[in-house]
Amino acid sequence: MILHAANTRGHANHGWLNSHHTFSFASYHNPERVHFGVLRVLNDDWIAGGTGFGKHPHDNMEIVTIPLTGALEHQDSMGNKEVLHAGEVQAMSAGTGIFHSEYNAKADEPCTLLQIWIFPEERNVTPQYAQTYYDVDAIKREWHAVVNPIGKGDGLGIHQQAWFNLTRIPAGERRDYALKRAENGVYFFVIEGGITLDSQPLSTRDAAGVWGQESFAITATEDAYVLAIDLPLQLPKMG
Numbered sequence: 519m520i521l522h523a524a525n526t527r528g529h530a531n532h533g534w535l536n537s538h539h540t541f542s543f544a545s546y547h548n549p550e551r552v553h554f555g556v557l558r559v560l561n562d563d564w565i566a567g568g569t570g571f572g573k574h575p576h577d578n579m580e581i582v583t584i585p586l587t588g589a590l591e592h593q594d595s596m597g598n599k600e601v602l603h604a605g606e607v608q609a610m611s612a613g614t615g616i617f618h619s620e621y622n623a624k625a626d627e628p629c630t631l632l633q634i635w636i637f638p639e640e641r642n643v644t645p646q647y648a649q650t651y652y653d654v655d656a657i658k659r660e661w662h663a664v665v666n667p668i669g670k671g672d673g674l675g676i677h678q679q680a681w682f683n684l685t686r687i688p689a690g691e692r693r694d695y696a697l698k699r700a701e702n703g704v705y706f707f708v709i710e711g712g713i714t715l716d717s718q719p720l721s722t723r724d725a726a727g728v729w730g731q732e733s734f735a736i737t738a739t740e741d742a743y744v745l746a747i748d749l750p751l752q753l754p755k756m757g
Contacts, residue, residue, distance in 0.1 A: 519715075520554065524723035527562070534569035538562040540707075540725060554705050554727040555751040556678055559635035562723060565590075566628055570621030576612035580636040580676040582665055583608040583620070584684075584745070586709065588629025594618035598647045606651050607664045607682070609674035613643035632709075634747070638677040639754045648674050657684045661695055661746060680749040687713070687738035696733045698748045703729030705749065711742030 528539035528546025539546045540560040541553060552558075558579070570591070583590070583602065590602040594610070595617040602608050610616065622629045652673070656662040665682035668675035673682070679699060687693050689711075695704060706715055707725040714737045715726050728734055729751055736744065 520727040522725040534566045536564040555703055555749050556637040557705055557749055558637055561633045564628055564630050565622045567622050568625040573617050573619045575617050577615040578641050579612045580638050580678055581610045582634045584632045586630040589623035590629055591621045591623040600649055602649055605654055606649055608649040609665055609676055611643055611646045611677055613645040616645040636678050636680055640677055643677050658686050661685045683746040685744055687742045689738050689740045692737045694733050694735050695746050702748050703751045705747040707745045709743040712739040713742045
């Protein structure tokens with residue numbers, strides 16, 4: 519198990535953007551926190567009203583955005599212009615290259631989100647963009663996959679053998695997580711609340727990477743909202 523406590527993350531406060539970085543990003547560099555398997559970036563962002571990220575490029579990365587509060591306006595070089603709300607998820611395959619911008623859609627209130635980057639299993643794919651609402655009732659009952667490999671589920675498809683699973687667990691309840699692929703590991707990120715992962719306590723914004731078991735015991739020590747990213751541990755060969 520690899521533990522990443524919330525208070526050990528990188529931090530950058532630019533006024534309009536207050537961001538916590540689980541892995542090395544921008545001016546935060548920690549050689550022991552570069553990636554977990556194919557998970558390269560997990561940023562926890564607060565964006566002031568009427569501000570955001572101007573047009574910028576990406577390539578050869580699968581980018582997943584999970585808004586937590588507020589609304590985010592997306593525009594990209596493929597002609598997409600959408601607004602993303604809490605209760606939705608966005609997935610973008612940068613592939614051969616894409617430009618996009620992400621702005622807080624509201625002028626008078628902040629938005630918060632998780633932005634997550636995954637190394638793709640194949641380089642130079644055709645860029646694609648999608649967003650969708652997920653079943654907010656399903657995540658109260660089970661681990662619900664909102665992102666999955668293309669053709670392997672009802673969530674948004676990405677070019678990697680990775681599943682993004684959300685769940686809400688009432689205090690005192692147990693909800694085990696079963697691995698999707700034997701060779702994968704799981705990165706658990708506590709969005710809100712508290713859990714024990716097997717016997718390891720985790721609180722809001724704490725995270726842990728685990729592997730080597732078919733399933734993992736999750737018990738909520740308080741009402742909890744949890745993200746589990748089930749993902750390959752080996753980086754893809756990009757030659």
